Amino acid sequence: MVGIVGYGVYIPLYRIKVEEIAKVWGDDPETIIRGLIVEEKSVPAPDEDTVTISVEAARQALKRGQINPERIGAIYVGSESHPYAVKPTATIVAEAIGATPQLTAADLEFACKAGTAGMQACLGLVKSGVIDYGLAIGADTAQGAPGDALEYTASAGGAAYIIGRKDLIAKIESTYSFTTDTPDFYRREGMPYPRHGGRFTGEPAYFKHVISAAKKIMEKEDLKASDFNYAVFHQPNGKFYLKAAKKLGFKMEQVKPGLLTPMIGNTYSGATPIGLAATLDIAKPGDRILAVSYGSGAGSDAFIITVEDGIEEKRELAPKVREMIKKKVYVDYSLYAKFKEKLKMA
Template sequence: MVGIVSYGTYIPVYRIRLSDIAGVWRKNPEEIIRSLGIREKAVPAIDEDAVTIAHEACYRALSAAGVPAGKVGALLVGSESHPYAVNPTSTIVGEMLGIGNAYLAADMEFACKAGTAATQAIAGLIASGQIRYGLAVGSDTAQSKPHDALEYAAGAGGCAFLLGGNDLACELVNYCSYTSDTPDFWRRDGIRFPSHAGRFTGEPAYFTHVLGAAKLLFERTGITAASVDYCVFHMPNGKFPRDAAGRLGFTREQLAPSLVVESIGNPYSASSMLGLAAVLDIAKSGQTVCMVSYGSGAGSDAFLWKVTDRIRRVQKARRDAGATVDNSVSQARYIDYAQYLRQTQKI
């Protein structure tokens, strides 16, 4: 048996309202908010990056479980915004946590599903008996060019799953992937901001892969949308996950608890992982969750999770530490557009 022993999340406290971004570019704010399904997004502090965010998420995951860092056998960090082109994020985070030297460290890249790819890899290591615990991380300070459509959605945040084979808060029942060569979004080496194919990122990219992975999971496990309690999808905006959920037969009530995108935007590799964390913060023993990530290029990872009795211990630890997703979302400090440009080092 493999699953989540504990999990940790981190969302920067700073926010910028989409209406403030729209106002700078003389756009209709109501139209943009309505079209994206996002009101505001999280912004990293000037000294925050994928490393510091990953560290905070990992530290909280270990603290909630009471597991010493030295017991971690693998640390895989997924991100689109690794600070270094050459020099791993994972080893810096591992050093900061005090894991030691006897562990596997690697940086993962697959656009916004790098964190769930890390989850699959660590699940395999645990199932094979190679390691006892592993940390799978999604952490990003998402890049976006000023006056580009991405500027309204690209957020920041991180999530870490402490995976193991015993004392599980959430069992990994099954998982699968759906992959193709579909270049809907890319960033060449040495180029600061990503490019995207506009509406092409929707139907042949996001929806083809998310729906494909979900249906493959349905076939493998025999589940239906009606037979699970919650669903989580990658959230590039607020509309796509709602559309995907509806096409698969899920209800608004099954999806709503995961929709952190409305308040923090799209934190890329952390998006679907934070959505699952938000669900686990309120889930009860015996409930099941269907989760599907998406990464441009393109691919989706689909997971079926089952919550156990031990979730209550992790939930209490997160509440006591003030570290739940809901609490992090509510602690917002608003900045204007000029300060946003400064904190994202665009000026």
């Protein structure tokens, strides 16, 4: 039996409202809010990046996991905003949390599903007996070009999961991936901002992959939407999230706990892991959860997770997601542009 031993989340304190961004570019904020179902998003401080977010999330996961970090045999950090082009984020995280040098560590990149790819890698290593514990992190400080639609949603945050065999808070029953070469979103080396395929982003990208992965794993385990207490999907915006849930037959009460985009935006590699963490914050022993990520390029990882008795005590050992979301300080566009280094010297 392999699953989640501990989990932790970090969301930056700063926020910017959709209205503030719309005011600068002359857009109608109500149209943006209704269209994307996003009201505000998180903004990283000048001294925050994927490394600092990953370290904080990992420390919270260790508090819940109650394990010695030296027992971690693998650390994978999934992100599309690693601060170094050549130097791994994972080794910095390992050093910061006190993990032993006797481990494997690597950075993963698959747009917004790199964090769940790390979870799968840790799951395989633990299940095969190669390591006792693995740490998988999904974190980003996402970029959107000034005036681009992404600027309304691209945010910052991350989640960390310790995968192991003992003292589980949730068992990973099954996983399934669906992957194709669908380049709806990309950023070339050296370019500061990504580009996206516009009308291709929904179909054949997001919906094809999320829905295919979800359907296939449910078919594989002979389950249907009504067999789950909760479901979490990748959330580039609230509209896509709710539409995918409806297409798969899930009701609002099943998916609402994991829907965080309206309050913090799209945290990219952190999106599904943070949504899952928010769901674990309220789930009861025996509850079954479906979690499906999505990464442009393109692919989805799906997981069926069953909550164990250990969650009742462990989740109180670190801040819960919605508690973290409530703590916020608003910035205007000028500070936001400064924090995100959108202002370039001529």
